Amino acid sequence: MLNFLEEWSFFGGSILLIFIGLYGVLSRKNMIKILISLGLMDTGVNLLLVALGYVEAANAPIINSVNPSNAAAFVDPIPQALVLTSIVIGTAVLALGLALVMKIYDKYSTLNISEIRGLKW
Amino acid sequence: MLTKYIFVPAAAAFAAYILNKKNKKAGATITALVSAYLLLSLALIYGSWELNQSFNLSLMGYQLEFLMALTPLSWLFAVLTSAISLLIAVFSIDSQADFKFSSVFNLNFLLVIGSIMGVLFARDFLTLFIFWELMTWTSFYLISSGKKKMAGRAAYRYLILSAAAAYSFLMAVIFIFQQTGSFAFEPAAEFLLNNSAPQSILLLLAISLPFWVKAGIFPLHVWVKDAHGNAPKEFSPFLSGMLLKVGFYGLIVVFHQLSFFKIIENTIAYRGLPLLSYLFALLGAVTIITGTILAIRQEDMKKLIAYSSISQMGYIIIGIAIATPLGFSGSMLHLMNHLIFKSTIFLALAAVIYRTGTTKMYEVGGLIFRMPLTFAAYLTAIIALAGIPPTNGFISKWVIYQALIEKGYLFLALAAFFGSIASFMYVFKPLSTVFLGQLKPQHQEIKEVPLLMKIPMLILIGVIVLFGVFPGIQMNIISQISGDLGIETVNYSLYSIQGAFGAWNSLYIFNVFAAGFVIALLVFGLAKKSKLVGLLDTYSSGEYVTDAESYHYAYQYYRPFDRLFDNLAAKSLTGFYETLTANLLKSGESFRRIFAAGRVQNYALYSVLLFVILAAVGWII
């Protein structure tokens, strides 16, 4: 049971996180909440990527006095590098989204997304 | 070397663009020189029909072959193109000064010439399509560079129609390519012959759609009036004279070289003519009638002549569609002759516009006193257009009548006669209002056009009469074309053509007419001179006339005749297309309201839904 939980808390859990975020983006009315949901999706993706590179009982991929040689068991460094990139871009997206929300609040004086009907042609 | 006919104009185009920035006459001079060079080298390769060229290109795993070859048909069209562009370029040397986009005009004009050459020499669909599109786009820019406000809109309409048709062409061509693995004409023709007939007919109709559009045949003629009326005055002769004809080149290629007529040979026939061919001829007849009726109503001289172009195209398509030896020869003759006299008319009008700056007929008058040569050119050309001997227009129409009567196509013949008689009505309108009548006060100081503009008009007058007397010169190449396409040739000599019910000998007729002309000249010289009255000497019951123009006799010249067709003209096809567009937009708008009501989250929902559907489809497959 514990094994199952461990396995699914990383793969299934991160996928669940992604879809919770997706549901939040689609259903919440408050724009700040939508941005939080976007952040959740981001976290879910990052977790999933890192989990894909995990090796049981292995170390962080750094050669130091604890693991003096590359013969030791390391986890996969590439997903970690990717996630590093992903985190930075997620931050940039969130910051830009918040700036937009601020601007929209200035203009419409509301955070409710369904009261903002400007996006039609 | 057939590529030089494409690349010399293309290279010269950029040279003309750069040099024209320095000197406004340089561009047109270069155009004239290049056209003369093309004409000369085309004359030198006359008869060497085995000339061809091909390039191979490997692209994304496909072996593409670009084929070019010289046939009598393409030779004729190439000669016509370079000849008319030579005359127009010479004409436009002096008029460049009042041209806003002179450099761009010359660049595009040379590119159009080059791309037409590419279209004519192409022996595979890919080359044809590339140059066809190039031609469409460059002529689009040329039309939209016209001075009037409407020019952009007119050019846009032209482009939309051409583009839609070009896509249908491309679709059919790619379908054929899938089946045969080659873009060349011969395997395509073979494939279409062996394919099931309905599919082949559909494919060929799709392929021929851009040519129908370019030729301005009835349901697709809506672009012609505005494009011709608003194009720069120097380009109108080329547009009407040559660009419309390139459409017929394409149609002949589809009908004969892609064996369209062979495919429909055994379908239901009417008087020995397959029903589809008869339908095409019927379209031609409708084109003649609509073009004529609408031309008579016009107040703008360029638009009037544009409608006349539409109606004359009807004659050509009738002849091509019935495809008898006489019909085909008549079409080709009319095609050449229409090019000659219609460019004369447009050049004469361009000369008038150059001097007066207006295209409205009721704003000018009496220019015969100031521009006699322009008047002479216009007069000769309209005599040819109305089909009166001893000009070339008569002969081609005569041959087409012969072909129609021979087979007994009553309605077609009726339409052709109607168009011929009524055409004199509409061409007489500019004659009597622009050239005859009285000179307007503001046009007292007008002079005849400069020498360089006179020369092309003089040459064209000469050619009209020359071909009117010696149609054998034209029949020479036409018989080669007919031979090449597998149509029986008509018996002809230098000055006579053998019709279905007897021969036409133009030499006798010319002599008779010359004698008549001399007698008329004597009468004119000896009889009393006419008396000039004041321009605004209009009877108005003592009322003060505020808008003299509406009392000008040129305004609504044929009103009683027009009244007959008022109901018909109100239901114009342009209006129909416009209502169609409006309704389409409206229904699209109401459809949009359901989905795009401005709720931001819905848009997110739609994109996620799309992903779900894609994922589900991927899963199921």
Next chain:
Amino acid sequence: MKFRNLIALVITAAFALIILQAFTITPAAGEITLNEFGKADINNRTAQLYLNKSVNTDNKKVIYQESKNLESGSANIVTSVVANYRSFDTLGEITVLFLAAAGIGVVLNLENSKKKKFAADDSSLILNTGIKLLFPLLLLAGTYIFVYGHLSPGGGFQGGAVIATAFLLKMLSDNKFEIKEISITLVESTAGISFVGLGLYGLVTRGSFLENFMATGTVGQLFSAGIIPLIYIAIAFKVGAELTNIVKNLIEA
């Protein structure tokens, strides 16, 4: 529950189901398989090359404080991926960050009709004093993180973020604290230009963009790994300046 929320739930659930069923597919022979959790097969992945530092050479054994002049001298393998093997990606990444910062600057400085200026109260004494104490320490910690990026966990992005945090706290605590726009821009552009300059120098001397043109030294020493520390320092300054700029813009708007 509203109708739209129901639809959103249904769509999301359908999507999730379709994605989750992918985990149950048994792959055919020769297809790439998804490892079970914790059983990633590093030996058959690209990662092995990076771990052995043998993408171009064939060094097999890397020993801490002993191996010299390796292909990439960084002890932190993630760093060697981010700042050496895939440093071109990283250049693109900081460009994205730069674009976001520029976008925020543009969006927030658009003309708006009803501009409200908050007159913020002075912050509490505890926050003020605490941050006065923390500010130099945070700067130091950030510097440590990016300078030791090739030896220990951390690097330019993390160090830059810590430095930006220090400035954020400073701005929160002190109303009068202000960084000049020009100094941020100067730091940011200098860092960006030096990153690209390092890459171009590699292009000129070694023939490919961002190639390591310095001696890589001994694994595990501070002065080792060639241009990796230099790139990370440039990244740290750039990221720090950009994040500070974002924070500044958001606070001032």
